[in-house]
Amino acid sequence: MSQGVYRSTRGDAKKLERAVRVGDELWGVVEMARNLAPYEDEECVNRYQVTHYSRFWHMHMVSATMAAKDVLSHHDIVYLNQRPEGLRALHEPTPQVAGPLDGIIEGIEEVGWLEIADRMTAKLNAPDEKELKDVQRDAKRILEKRRRISESDFRVLKKCHEQAKKILRKNRWNTTV
Numbered sequence: 001m002s003q004g005v006y007r008s009t010r011g012d013a014k015k016l017e018r019a020v021r022v023g024d025e026l027w028g029v030v031e032m033a034r035n036l037a038p039y040e041d042e043e044c045v046n047r048y049q050v051t052h053y054s055r056f057w058h059m060h061m062v063s064a065t066m067a068a069k070d071v072l073s074h075h076d077i078v079y080l081n082q083r084p085e086g087l088r089a090l091h092e093p094t095p096q097v098a099g100p101l102d103g104i105i106e107g108i109e110e111v112g113w114l115e116i117a118d119r120m121t122a123k124l125n126a127p128d129e130k131e132l133k134d135v136q137r138d139a140k141r142i143l144e145k146r147r148r149i150s151e152s153d154f155r156v157l158k159k160c161h162e163q164a165k166k167i168l169r170k171n172r173w174n175t176t177v
Contacts, residue, residue, distance in 0.1 A: 006078045013069040019080060020060045020068045024050045027083050028075030030090060040094065045087045046075070 004019060006012040020026070026048040032040045048062040048071055059067040071078050088094070 003082045004080045006072060006080065008072045008076045008078075013072050016072060016078065016080065017059060017067075017069045020050055022050055022053060022060065024060075024068075024081055025083075026050065026062065026068060026071050027079040028071050029077040029079075029084065029087065030075065041088050043087055044090050045079075045084055046090050047083075 004015075006016045028046045028048065030044045030046050032042060032044060034042070048066075048068075050060050050062055050068055052061055053059070054061050054067070057067060059069065062068055062071060083089075
């Protein structure tokens with residue numbers, strides 16, 4: 001069995017037709033549209049099995065109507081008898097994730113939300129007007145980006161925001177941020 005990598009050129013199409021045999025596997029690299037499928041892998045592979053040799057067309061075929069060299073017109077890169085490493089096949093399920101992977105909110109690169117929540121609760125225990133206003137401002141800024149954090153994180157931050165607001169009202173300080 002021969003192996004090789006073929007690009008979508010006329011010369012490689014001829015080389016692929018000479019190298020392929022019945023029973024070989026062709027793996028075509030598919031580039032996913034990131035605007036249509038943002039959670040999919042950037043590249044996947046599609047598998048084709050060479051089923052027969054057409055005496056009418058004098059070509060190896062992967063289906064009744066598609067020649068092996070036509071796979072190159074559908075894919076920019078085609079691998080012969082070797083599956084590309086690190087690429088998921090289209091028919092395989094995507095990896096499942098339970099929630100945010102890094103715990104960092106977009107737009108706040110250097111500090112995670114847990115550190116912000118810890119800082120907020122520490123400031124809530126020290127009733128200083130400036131610190132309470134900082135807590136309220138930070139919580140409000142993060143709450144505006146609600147779609148970027150999980151529901152439980154949102155509840156924690158909302159609770160910090162409400163506690164700061166309550167303490168400020170209790171001490172009759174200005175509550176505008």
